[in-house]
Amino acid sequence: MRPYERTHPWLKFQLDLRRASKELWLRLGEAQSKCEHIAGTPLKPATGQKLHQVYLAKGVLATTAIEGNTLTEAEVLQLLEGKLHLPKSKEYLRQEIENVVKVCNEITSDRETSDGELTVERIRSFNRSILKDLEIPPDTVVPGVTRPYSVVVGPYKGAPHEDCDFLLKELCSWLNEPVFRPAKEERIAFAVLRAVLAHLYLAWIHPFGDGNGRTARMVEFFILLSAGVPSPAAHLLSNHYNQTRSDYYRQLQFASSSGGDVFPFLQYAATGFVDGLRSQIEAIRVQQWNEAWCNYVDEQFGERPSASQLRQKNLVLDLSEHDDWLTAEIPKLSPSLAASYATKQAKTISRDVNSLIHRGLIEKRGTRVRARREIILAFLPPRKQRS
Template sequence: MSEDEVDDIFVNDRRLPESQQYLEQEVRNVLDSLGRVRQEVYAADGAFRLTPEWVNEKHSQLLSSLDVADYVTPGEYRTVSVVVGTYRGAPAEDVPFLMQKLCDWINEIMDSAARTSTKDEAFFLTFFAATLAHLYLAWIHPYGDGNGRTARLIECAILAHSGLVPWISTNVLSDYYNRTRTRYYEKLDAASKQRDVAGFIAYSALGFRDQLREQVQTVQVQQRGVAWINYVHERFQHEPATDIARRRRAVVLAMLPGVEYSRKEVRYLTPDISSFYDGTSDRLFRRDMGKLIELELIKERPSGKYESCIWRMDAFMPQPEYGAYAPVFERRDVS
């Protein structure tokens, strides 16, 4: 399912056709499980402990109300052998022992992260624990189905409980694995057959970094837009509250960043703007453009076209030299 389809379900309460309702239920289960993890983070009064019972509970939530094979019981370890591609999961009789050992090991790493005196080392150990938990659960393959979803949820929970990663960023690795699915399976395979655990960790770390940068850029673009709207209203605060001012403000706010508009294109930016200029003279249009140029809200290019001066907001964006990742907007001269 696409992100838009998911939004349509949860924002507009749309239901999928009966033949696709299993997809809707899977997504609902994932979002419900993420919501419960978030509640656990806020309610936690101590260090997070990974236990087989906790993992089984999450697996049960992820597979709730889904049609599964006869050998799959949500929240319970498998009792049969499984083969995924060319990989054979751990023997069923060893699963309880291996899951307990995995939980104990991950808890030791998280305890080391909690004891360290530096945030950098704490983050390194936390990320190490999260990705190792993901990898080793995939290797053990304790369930007949839903192992990947459970592994990704554990990874998210460890990052979230650390207090070092904002909640909005704890699940970006899931998106990264999905985007690079072929590479993901290659790294899982190499970790298993070539013992290249470091390669899987490095692959995950690179994706986490890039996904965080993408998130920061998205937030900064949104902040840029909000700052621009506020700036435009501020520039109009000394102008009379007339239809003329409202028309001019509508024009500048409708202009997209980095786009040069001809006079005709400006007149038809939106249906409302088109109605504003319907039947008016070119002289009125020139006065509007002149006023917006005077207010330094638009700029007339040598080609005779007009563009928004939203790039003025870039001066307020965090710069990389001060520890922030800054997106590369299309910058214009400010003369």
Template sequence: MPTTAREIHKVLTFKSGNFVFSRRFDQDNIATELKVFHACYDIIASLPTPPHLAAFLDADLIRKSIFSTAALEGNPLDEKAVGALLGREGPATAANDFEREILNLKATHDKFILAANKAKDAKPLLLSEDLIKAVHAAITIGVNDAAISPGLYRNTPVQVGNPEHGGTYVPPKILEDIKTLMAAFVDWINSDALLRTDPVIRAALAHYHLAKIHPFRDGNGRTARMIEAMILAAAGYRLIPSTLWNAYYRDMHAYYIAFSKSENNADDSVQPFLEFFFKSLNASLEEFRARIVEGVKPLLYRDYVAYLKNQARELSPRQHQLVELLLAAGDTAFDSHDLRQTNPFKLLYRQVSDKTIRRDIKNLERLGLICKTGNRYRLIDDAR
């Protein structure tokens, strides 16, 4: 694997020796990964997404993502509890520190990522120490922990990781070294070489190196992932940035292993982290695609039903109304007895013969709008 000195930038610290900023990786491998990502993203971005479906996806995927990035750092609230907390009406209040962390993440996401999503022109996000401190402060503000100083660098040594997740890592230990490295990090990530790098790669490198410096007592992982998401959002990518957090959480062990392998690489290559990053990116794309398709299928089903009634004339008005009632009822199994005896169907069929009921059911089955399970019927999967 050919390398050049320009791929490595070393900064001498007082207590921790040389700290390496690296953009050394397998260029051919990552170039292929980038081509695959861009091709898949362009296809997914072109899928039809009605405004109400887009709004639902935004809320649902962001909820999952906030749960995931918090859970990575040990927040015990499950996804249902996170959803209930974020779904409350009125001013959000937290009953404990765990809820405060969730509300902070949502507020930080809205302030820094949604703002980037609304920008008309995609352009590289220039990082600054003040911006990184502001993100950290927003994530940790109000948490009742004396060890947390929102937006302030630490002045105590910490140890990261554990043997189960690839081993432990000791980041730079003292405030002077952290100040030196954060200044160097900002200069490096904003350098011409990094700004010319694909923003997908730049986002991953920012995530990795910020986590490696570990400048704060707590909240480093959440801050690094938020910064990564902000760079991607500024580059014009929607939903994928925070959806990455879901993939990181689902493969938590591999996430920490990727950090450990890159930190311990003899040639300072960040290939292990980038390989995991692209694996997670592909998982995020698939999740996004599946959610769009899942949301669009019922809309296509309704359009098809309307076509069968209005153009093909294969559905009677009553049969069309039955389909609409079934759609409103959700995943409901029924038989001919239900249509005559239960609400809301009996209002449609109370003055209709059993033969007509059977004919309506048979026609819906013939047209592939319903399917039979045992002795009962239900809408096909695409309708739900």
């Protein structure tokens, strides 16, 4: 009997899917469907790149924030754009972020050629990259090398150090079994199971001297991306864990204290993943709506609008940046409109507004106006007019 079998008997490397609840299967099926939806959504390259950057920033921040990194999402975005300036005392925060970004980018670059096989060396490589150039105790932590001592994290004791190498091999062998890598129609659903189990078991084993949580989340990202999950969506599990941190630790604790009942953790993770996918689809829908509306407005004024038409077009597009009725003076909506109307009289503004009403692009009630962006939603159900 190996030491871990006495101290960590819940490390069974087994999953009886007959015990999975209907709710879990529903969430996994929805995850498969929504990931395919996102992957097949057409967006302008600039819009797609923007969304990629935003969710990369969210995911990278979540991966590090859950372990104490205090940079904000805005600062991480600045870092990705090469614009972040930090005092020397905070440079280690930048290094933590840059290390995770590098791993994410490498996984993304290799996704077309990767077979998705999880190996011990791959896990070690993630840990080495995550800890690169960070100030860690050199006498106790060697990046990418399993720890030669026992560890306690909060109330939890990691698996016996003499078993860490063996347990990593067992984990990879188990998660590479055909049951976790089915036909394309189910690949993403089972990849979610595989990714979450990898995360959970790495948290239990705690094989390295440092960076175990970040390593586990990079393994998750690798598994999801290799299975065809779109890169923005592959960050959603990390976001979920970070946003529900207290529940995350509670679920981890229950999974071990229950003797290895992984299904509550799987349900918790799958539910958060699907919630994130729903929010992501809504964000993409808004982007598509904005693009379609701008295209529609452009069509209304033709390829060579006159000076007055160009002014009117800018007016309706600036109004479109606001969802509600506006009572503010129109020239104050934006600097460009202020410049356009600087030498114009009030009747010019009135004439432009009436022209846009005639075109059906805006509506007016008393002194309030709004853009009618909803007119391009072909299947919008009937609803009460906003007052």
